[in-house]
Amino acid sequence: MSRFSLRTAFPRTPNPLSQAAAERQSRGLPLLDLAETNPTRVGLPLPDPDLLNPGAQRIRAPSHPPTDADGASLAASPFLYAPEPFGLPSAREAVAGYLSTRGVSVSSAHVVLAASTSEAYGWLFKLLCDPxxxxLVPAPGYPLLDVLARLEGVHTRPYRLPSVHGFGLDAAAVEAAIDARTRAVLVVNPGNPTGHFLHEGELQALADVCARHGLALLCDEVFSDFAWDTGTGRVTTVAGRPLPCLTFALSGLSKVAGLPGLKLSWLHVGGPTSLRDEALARLEDVADAALSVGTPVQLALSGLLAHAPRFQQALLERVKGNRERLVAARPEDAAWDVVPAHGGWSAVLRIPLQPGEEATCLRLLAAGVRVQPGYFYDFGGGAYLVLSLLPTPEVFTAALAPLVRELTA
Ligand SMILES: Cc1ncc(COP(=O)(O)O)c(C=O)c1O
Incomplete structure (x- = not known):
């Protein structure tokens, strides 16, 4: 019998919820899926497929003509290969251009392309951590962070986001979680699934903790274009800021343009000059070992980013509308509540401790509605449900009646 690594020994028994959902599907019963987060499956605008068509691209003449680092033109064919560890200069320029539309000025020399945010996390763990x-990861938070760290031989330690502050960041809780082997603090802004945007004061306090302890700050900004309301003092990106610690801002096409299948993400490296330059030099070796971003998507990037505002506007209308429907459906005397939030793709419900998360999810499944329990996201101190706000208004509205009924029962 071969021996396999401990890091790949993930539990494989399906949890009771996936078992119940699979059983329902095998019986051909309908399901209103409020756990659907795939932006390409919910009727939101897709870009013109010609963007990935080389002939059409040549005719369009993009504003940053695609070249490799030596300036050789790649416009002739997407099949030509320029092995650039950080991505084609024209594509990195396109990312810097996208960031400039968010009010920050960054150099494309500090932008690194990867195939996905997940891959970028893996590169950063290799860069910053030994096995x-x-x-440190936020709790509640994005569950994949544990998996991605574990696959690099890295441990995660949670820092709690206090529910009293709407799951805002408490720099003292971060500092208390630091141990002798801590190398980095991960922040998701706005939080997934909490939808809380980092505030200026929270960021400054966090950067101060990181600088004092020699830690890097990784800020996952994949949802930061999706604010439902306007507010002052909210941070939308850490890129281009003079922070006192090594800083990485992560995002990508998967959320920004709703195109997870195209496999292109980016990270911006910032912070004190010498740290930043050393990080870039080392990252170049990491990225050079993979050279993972395909040429066609890089050539299409400026066009795909030009499409992003159309997608974002439609998505915002969708999530705002569904959130309003949810709030309006809540009876005044309900024992459950919609947790306040300012952005993202999800809604969090605080529900009674009894019968609790799993029993409520199972009851909802039996009534034909799938939602996620809070424990998937490591919520503590209460019972929660997480609902995707992406489904069409028809699906979302149809799910509300059984949802309200089961939560009231
Ligand atoms: C917070 C967060 N970061 C990153 C990702 C994944 O991004 P990518 O598809 O670029 O790996 C997700 C996907 O749901 C996410 O929720």
């Missing part, structure tokens, strides 16, 4: 080191 056995730790990184």
């Amino acid at each position: 056995g080191d730790t990184v």
Whole structure:
């Protein structure tokens, strides 16, 4: 019998909820899926497919003519290969251009392309951690962070986001979680699934903790274009800011343009000059070992980013509308509540402790509605449900009646 690594020994028994959903599907019963987060499956605008068509691209003449680092033109064919560890200069320029539309000025020399945010996390863990080191992750938070760290031999330690502050960041809780092997602090802004945007004061306090302890700050900004309301003092990106610690801002096409299948993400490296330059030099070796971003998507990037505002506007209308429907459906005397939030793709419901998360999810499944329990996201101190706000208004509205009924029962 071969021996396999401990890091790939993930539990494989399906949880009771996936078992119940699979059983329902095998019986051909309908399901109103409020756990659907795939933006390409909910009727939102897709870009013109010609963007990935080389002939059409040549005719369009993009504003940053695609070249490799030596300036050789790639416009002739997407089949030509320029092995650039950080991505084609024209594509990195396109990312810097996108960031400039968000009010920050960054150099494309500090932009690194990867195939996905997940891959970028893996690169950063390789850059910052040796096996056995730790990184701090928000709780509640994005569950994949544990998996991605574990696959690099890195441990995660949670820092709690206090529910009293709407799951805002408490720099003292971050500092208390640091141990001798901590190398980085991960922040998701706005939080997934909490939808809380980092505030200026929270960021400054966090950057101060990171600088004092020699830690890097990784800020996952994949949802930061999706604010439902306007507010002052909210941070939308850490890119281009003079922060006192090594800083990485992560995002990509998967959320910004709703195109997870195209496999292109980016990270911006910032912070004190010498740290930043050393990080870039080392990252170049990491990225050079993979050279993972395909040429066609890089050539199409400026066009795909030009499409992003159309997608974002439609998505915002969708999530705002569904959130309003949810709030309006809540009876005044309900024992459950919609947790306040300002952005993102989800809604969080605080529900009674009894019968609790799993029993409520199972009851909802039996009534034909799938939602996620809070424990998937490591919520503590209460019972929660997480609902995707992406489904069409028809699906979302149809799910509300059984949802309200089961939560009231
Ligand atoms: C917070 C967060 N970061 C990153 C990702 C994944 O991004 P990518 O598809 O670029 O790996 C997700 C996907 O749901 C996410 O929720």
